[in-house]
Amino acid sequence: MTEQQTNVHAPRALLLGLDLGEFDPDRSLDELAALARARGMEPVGYVLQRRAAPETGTVLGEGKLAEARLTCHNLEAGLAIFDGELTGSQLRNLSEALEVEVIDRTMLILEIFQSRAVTSEGKLQTELAMQRYRLPRLAGLGEALSRQGGGGGGGGGARRGAGESRLELDRRYVRERIESLERRLKELEKRRGENRRARRKSGLPVISLVGYTNVGKSSLMNALCGAGVPEADMLFATLDPTARRLSLPSGLPVILVDTVGFVSRLPHKLVEAFKSTLEEAAYSDLIVKVADASDEEREAQLAVTDEVLASLGCAEIPQLTVYNKCDRAGALGFAPEILLTSAKTGRGLPALLAAMDKALAARMRPVKALLPYDQLGLAEPMRQAGSIQKEEYRPDGVYLEGLARIEDLHLYQPYLAE
Numbered sequence: 553m554t555e556q557q558t559n560v561h562a563p564r565a566l567l568l569g570l571d572l573g574e575f576d577p578d579r580s581l582d583e584l585a586a587l588a589r590a591r592g593m594e595p596v597g598y599v600l601q602r603r604a605a606p607e608t609g610t611v612l613g614e615g616k617l618a619e620a621r622l623t624c625h626n627l628e629a630g631l632a633i634f635d636g637e638l639t640g641s642q643l644r645n646l647s648e649a650l651e652v653e654v655i656d657r658t659m660l661i662l663e664i665f666q667s668r669a670v671t672s673e674g675k676l677q678t679e680l681a682m683q684r685y686r687l688p689r690l691a692g693l694g695e696a697l698s699r700q701g702g703g704g705g706g707g708g709g710a711r712r713g714a715g716e717s718r719l720e721l722d723r724r725y726v727r728e729r730i731e732s733l734e735r736r737l738k739e740l741e742k743r744r745g746e747n748r749r750a751r752r753k754s755g756l757p758v759i760s761l762v763g764y765t766n767v768g769k770s771s772l773m774n775a776l777c778g779a780g781v782p783e784a785d786m787l788f789a790t791l792d793p794t795a796r797r798l799s800l801p802s803g804l805p806v807i808l809v810d811t812v813g814f815v816s817r818l819p820h821k822l823v824e825a826f827k828s829t830l831e832e833a834a835y836s837d838l839i840v841k842v843a844d845a846s847d848e849e850r851e852a853q854l855a856v857t858d859e860v861l862a863s864l865g866c867a868e869i870p871q872l873t874v875y876n877k878c879d880r881a882g883a884l885g886f887a888p889e890i891l892l893t894s895a896k897t898g899r900g901l902p903a904l905l906a907a908m909d910k911a912l913a914a915r916m917r918p919v920k921a922l923l924p925y926d927q928l929g930l931a932e933p934m935r936q937a938g939s940i941q942k943e944e945y946r947p948d949g950v951y952l953e954g955l956a957r958i959e960d961l962h963l964y965q966p967y968l969a970e
Contacts, residue, residue, distance in 0.1 A: 566624050566652075567598035568612065569635040579849065583815070584635045584657060590664050596627040610645045611638065617649050624652050633660055637819070640689030658685060658819040665822065673740045680733040681822045687726045690719060756937055757806045757912050759798075760833045762861065763842035764853035765813025768876040770794075771895035772842060773810045776905070800909040801902075803939030804916060804955055809836070814853075814860050823863070834864045838911050839871045840904075845892060846880035870911050874904055916955040921964040924949045930967075933960045 565588050569581050585595040599620040601612050610617060611634065624632060631653050632646065638656040647654040655663075662682050669675040761769040777796040798808045809832050823830065833839055841857050843850040854873065861867070877883065878892040878899060886892055891907060893900035916938060923930055927949075934940055934956045942953035949967075956964060 562592055562594040563631050564596045564627060564629045565593045565631040565633050566620065566627065566629040566650075567595055567633055567635065568620060568646075568654075569598060569600045570611070571600060571602045579852070580635055583849075584633060584660075587657070587660050587664065587815075588633060591660060591667070593631065593633075595633075596629055597623055599623055609641060610649050611636075611642055612646070621650050624650055631655070633657065640691060643689065657817070661815065661819055661822065673737070676733055676737050676740070680730065680737065681819070683726050683730050683733065685819075687723065687730070690722050690726070756797075757804070757837040757915060758809060758835060759806050759838045759840060759908060759912075760809045760811055760836040761840050761842055762811050762833050763813065763857050764844070765815055767813070767842045767844040767847075767853070768895050769810050769813065769842050772874075772876055772893065773808055775895040775898065775901060777808055799939075800912070801905050802909045802916075802955060803941055804909065804912065805937075805939065806837075806908070806912070814856050818856075818860065823860075830860070830864055833861060834866050834869075836866075836869055837915065838908065839866060839869050840908070841871055841873045843873065843875050845875035845878040845883035845886070847877075848882070850875065872904075872907055872911055874900075874907075915957060917958055917961055918954070919956045919961070919964050920951075920953050920969045921967040922946070922949045922951050922969040923964075923967050927967070930963050933957070933963060 567581050567584050567588070569584070581598050581600070585598075588595045599612075599616055601616045612620065620632065623629070629652060632650050632655075634646065634654060634656045636656060637658045638646070638654075643654050643656065662678065662685060665674075665678045666682065669678045761773060763769055773794070773796060777798050794810045796808050796810075798806050800806060811832050812830060839861065841854060841861075843854050843857075847853065861871075872891065874891040874893055875883070875886065876893050876895060878886075879894040879897050883892070891900065891904055893904050895901075919934065919938075921930075931940070931950065931952060934952065934954050937957050937960070938955040940952055940954035942951070944951040951969060
């Protein structure tokens, strides 16, 4: 990884990592650098511990600590980011040893989510994850984590009793805040469940766009459905699922849902906090996995997507894989049958729509029916959950040709026409 000189005013950060054989440390540090930039920081270098260090309470060995401290000084880094999750005492010890503020990968992602959250649900989910992160670290970090949302005073915090320590006060406040956030999110989750049930009652198939953050899911949705979903070339630009109606080439109407982006080793606290949002994919009839065709790490990112989907119980849901941003340099070497799209130029969008149609074809059947005039209400299920390609008013009724859901076929059986 090379030094970045993109913004002289951005906080300069040194990246810290371990190579314990569990993953590619260099690739992971590249991802950490991207996360740092997404938070408005400038990664200026890294120090990598190539083998397990003796237990020092700082994760890094003495030699690497000295190297990291010197590197921070030479590169004028005022912050160090560790590529993993640390305890409160490890964060404190590292900070004291390096003489700069230290945060871990989980805190970095939480801060990005906090800065991106727009809706009330997104803000509540992010704060819940942040408070769950803080609780076990209060003792180790003391004032470093107590300065935000600490106990006492306004905001509904606990009042300090006689002999109650600051740490006990902070723990009580955080626990009460977590309980309050969980209650409010359960109310919103109930409302989301009602929206899901309404969508299912309508009979419209649901297609979810899922994938790594910043692969262009929102841009793809806007290209297919028309502008309306916020999009930006940044990590985690979308935290809240957005639904739009879309008509496929067969005329079949569907609901297209844009979901929050994934990232490798997505912190467990965020997965838990955003579970109701992520579970949009689990209620889909079809999942479209989106990858960045120009990214060399696209296959690894698809593997991350598969892991998250498996954890949500989505393995049995039909899936398509599409490689977006095929107009960019580096999008080379794909087999002819691979779905390639560009939300920017429109390339491949008809093929993607046709593939969606084909994937959902098992749900639908072509129907030709002549409905008597006293049975015209039977046209609504086909009109709402299927599609009508031909409609003729005849002396003995209305002739329809179109697509109907398999579960609605019995409605038309008495009126089938040649």
